[in-house]
Amino acid sequence: MSGKTNQDSAQAPVRAAEVVREYGPFAGADRIHGLTHDGHRVWAATGPRLVAFDPGSGESTATLDHPCDAGTAFDGKHLYQITESRIDKIDPATGKTLASIPAPGNGYDSGLTWAEGSLWVGQYRDRKIHQIDPDTGKIRRTIESNRFVTGVTWVDGELWHATWEDDQSELRRVDPETGAVLERLEMPPGKGISGLESDGDGLFYCGGGTSGKVRAVRRPKTVA
Numbered sequence: 001m002s003g004k005t006n007q008d009s010a011q012a013p014v015r016a017a018e019v020v021r022e023y024g025p026f027a028g029a030d031r032i033h034g035l036t037h038d039g040h041r042v043w044a045a046t047g048p049r050l051v052a053f054d055p056g057s058g059e060s061t062a063t064l065d066h067p068c069d070a071g072t073a074f075d076g077k078h079l080y081q082i083t084e085s086r087i088d089k090i091d092p093a094t095g096k097t098l099a100s101i102p103a104p105g106n107g108y109d110s111g112l113t114w115a116e117g118s119l120w121v122g123q124y125r126d127r128k129i130h131q132i133d134p135d136t137g138k139i140r141r142t143i144e145s146n147r148f149v150t151g152v153t154w155v156d157g158e159l160w161h162a163t164w165e166d167d168q169s170e171l172r173r174v175d176p177e178t179g180a181v182l183e184r185l186e187m188p189p190g191k192g193i194s195g196l197e198s199d200g201d202g203l204f205y206c207g208g209g210t211s212g213k214v215r216a217v218r219r220p221k222t223v224a
Helices: none
Strands: 014-016 019-023 034-037 042-045 047-053 060-068 072-074 079-083 086-090 097-102 109-115 118-123 128-132 139-144 151-155 158-165 168-174 181-186 196-198 203-207 214-218
Touching (some): 034 079, 034 203, 158 196
Parallel strands (some): 072 109, 151 196
Antiparallel strands (some): 151 158
16 A cells, blocks of 8 residues: 655644753764664664663763664664664664664665554655554655655654655654655754654654754644
8 A cells, every 4th residue: 555645745834843841862862863762761873872861851861882774663661773774673781682673665664653553654755654564674665755854753643754855854643554745843954853753642752963962852742
């Protein structure tokens, strides 16, 4: 199953993203590649290692030495990390890699999240989101966008993805069946998004690329 690219995103409701807090940069980390939330902590992929921090205090609470150059996800028990052309399943307590599957973009993948028993993988320049089998990497369906995809997350049945193109970045809520853009949140100038995850409630965590920062953005009430 493949969704259709929605070329009329300008018709979707748009508002300014409300950045409520910034975290980082973290020691030894000069960029953010991906993010996830394990119910208590935010995990940030910084390149050579994963850094976990407390979103209340902003303090780093754990690090895992594992290559991490794109999206990160959490299924309730394990971390998943895009590393080059594969996705590693990781024990967050030990950092041990338990399994690996091929990434659908063969090294050109971006965002990653877990929902509905699947991994959802953003394809940056291909402007796509793939739903894949977490055990085999087989693509179950594809949703197309008309902007670069730099992060992806699900929350309360809503599919959101981040974009960063032409020095402009925004969060988009899209129809998971058609890819139609339903709502847009524009980031302030100079604040791009390199990874995305929801806390399951009222916040999105957005990677700040080479700033090394993570920004918390308020999730708006759904616009019909």
